[in-house]
Amino acid sequence: MNKIEVKNLTKIFGSHPQQGLKRLKNGESKDEILDKTGMTVGVNQANFSVKPGEIFVIMGLSGSGKSTLIRLINRLIEPTDGEISIDGESITRMDKNQLIEVRRKKLAMVFQKFGLLPHRTVLNNVAYGLELQGTDKQERENLAAKTIEDVGLKGYENSYPSELSGGMQQRVGLARALTNDSDILLMDEAFSALDPIIRKEMQDELIRLQSKLNKTVLFITHDLDEALKLGDRIAIMKDGQIVQIGTSEEILENPANTYVSNFVRDVDRSKVLNASHVMKKPEVLVTYKAGVRVAVRKMEEVGASSIFVVDKDQNFKGLLTIDDAIRAHKEQLPMEDVLIDNVQVITPDTLLNDMVGLAVEAKYPIAVVADGKLCGIVSRVSILSGLVLGKEREEVMQ
C-alpha cells in the first residue's frame, strides 16, 4: 500500500475558490483564472503517491506551488478539492481532533526557516512534539536527548536556537521531527537556507538517517541537484501542476516536455549518472578453465589488448593482457600466474564524477563489480560519452 496517496489535489486562493475550481475543471489556465477572477491557483489537480521508505522529491521554482502542496498534506492549508490519504486513511475528511492526532503521530515536518521556538532550549524544542502529546517530562526529555545525540548535537541541549548556526538549527529541526517517531517526514525546502557545504552535509545526514530509520520522506526543493541526489523519485512542478514524475535517470534521459528539458540541461550529469548507467555488458570474458589459448583467440576476435577473467560463477578474478597471455602460452604457465588481480574496480553506484579520475589513469577498461561478480565494464570512452551525450540529445529535441 502507498504511504501517501494524493488524488486531484487542488488549492485555489481567493474569495470564491469553488468558482475558480469550476473554471479549472473547464480547462482554463492558471493565468486566465487570475486575469478573470483575481484568484490564484496554488496547486492544480496534483496526483502522486509515495511508497513506504521512499524519498519523494517535489521540485519546482518559486511560485510553482510546491510549498503549498506540502502544506496541503497535513492541512496547514485547507485543500479546495481532491483527496489525500495516508496509510489508506483519508486526511481530507478528518475532523479537527483526528487531524491533530495524525499530525502528532504520523507527520513530522521540517521547515526552511527552521521554525524553532526561540524561547525554548534545544532540548525543549526537540521534545516539543512529545510535550504536545502529553508524554511524561522525564520520558520525553530522554527521547529528545537521544535524537539530539543522533543528529550530532550532544552538548547543546541547553543552548537556545539563537546561539546556534543555521546548520545546527536545522539539525535541531530534524531532531524534533525524528523524536516524534512519525513514519513520514515532510521537509519543506529544509536545506535551502543553508550554505552549500553545510547543505551537502545535511543531505548526506538525511540519506544516512533515512537508510537507518527507513522513514518515508516528502522533500520539497527548488534545487535540481538536490532533487537528483536525494530523490528516489522526483515530481517536477510548474504553475501548480505536476509535469513529470520519475526517477532521476528517467527525468534526465526522457524529459516530458521542453520545460523539464530546459530545467535539466545544465545539470552536472557527472554527479547524477553512475557506473550502472554507462557500463557495457562484458562481452570479452574468459574463464580460468578455458585456458590461455582461448583467451588469446578471444582478444584477437574483438581486437582487444586485454580481457577480464571470471570463474564459472561469474566471480571477478582479474585482468589478462595480451602480452602476459602470450608469455604464459610460451612458458606453459597457468593463467593464475600472469593474471593482474589488483586492477581498479568500481561498484555500479560509483558516480561518473568519481570515475573521471580513474579513467585518466586507467590503462585498461574499468571493471564494475557488485558482490564479487563482474556485472559490467566501463571504458574511458563510455565515461566521456556519458558526460556529453545526454546534453546533445536534449539539443536535438529542441
Place this chain on the structure above:
Amino acid sequence: MNYFEFPLEDITNDFVNNWLLPTLSGFFDQISVILRSFVDAVTNVLTSTPAEVIAILLIALAWWISGKGVALFALIGMLYLGSVDLWTESMQTLAIVIVSTIISVLIGIPVGILSATNSVIDKTVRPILDFMQTLPIFVYLIPAILLFGLGGVPAVIATFVFAVPPAVRMTSLGIKQVPGEVVEASRAYGSTPRQLLIKVQLPLALPTIMAGVNQTIMLALSMAVVASMIGAPGLGSIVLTGISQVNVGLGLTGGLAIVVLAIVLDRITQGITNKVK
C-alpha cells in the same frame, strides 16, 4: 447644514434616565460595592503599613528588577514624598492606579488575545478602543458619576476606560507579531489552539504585552488629577486645590509627587519587560 433635527441629547438622557438607571442600577450598585471594597482594601493596606516598610519594599524591588540607579532614584523619590507630607495622598493615588491596572489587565489581555485570533472580534474591538481613547475624558465622567456615585469607584472606572486600550492593543499586536513559521511549526506538530496560545504565542508576546501594561500604568497615573475631580482622594486633589487657589507651589508639590510615582513605576515595569525578554 441642519437638514434634519437629531436630538441626541434628549435621546441619551431619556435612555439613561428611563431605561439604564431603573433597569441596571442594581447591577451597577453591585459592581460599585465590589469595586469600593477592593479600592478600600488596597488603600487600607498601603496607608496603614508604615511608610518606611513600603518605601524599603519599593526600593528593594527597584534594585532587584532595574538595578542600583533606579533604586537610588526611588529612595530620593520616597524621601521627597515624605518630606512634602504627601505620603498618604501618594498611597491613595497608588491604590487607584493599582486597582484600575489590575482590572485593565484582567479585561484587556483576554480581549487582546481574542482580537488577535478572531478577525470579527478584532474589527469590533478596534473602533471601540478608538472611541475610548479619543472621547474627551470629561464626557464619560458624567455617566460614571451617575452610575457609580462619587469617590474612588467612578475614578477607577474612568481610569479603566482611559487606560485599558494599550493593554488590549499591545496584547493583540504581540500575538500577531509571533513569527508565522513558529506558529506553523507548532500546528504541524499537532498543537491544539490552546496549546499554541499557552506554549508559543503568549510566551513570545510577553515582552510586548508587558510594554502594554507599562503604558496602562502610565495612563492610569496620568488620570490622577481628573479622577480627583469626581471625588477620588490622593495627589490629584492636591493639584486640584492648587489650581482652584491659584497656588503655584502647592500645584508643583503635588505634580512633582505624581511624576515621582510615575517614573518609579515606569522604570520598574520596564525592568520587568526587559527581564522577560
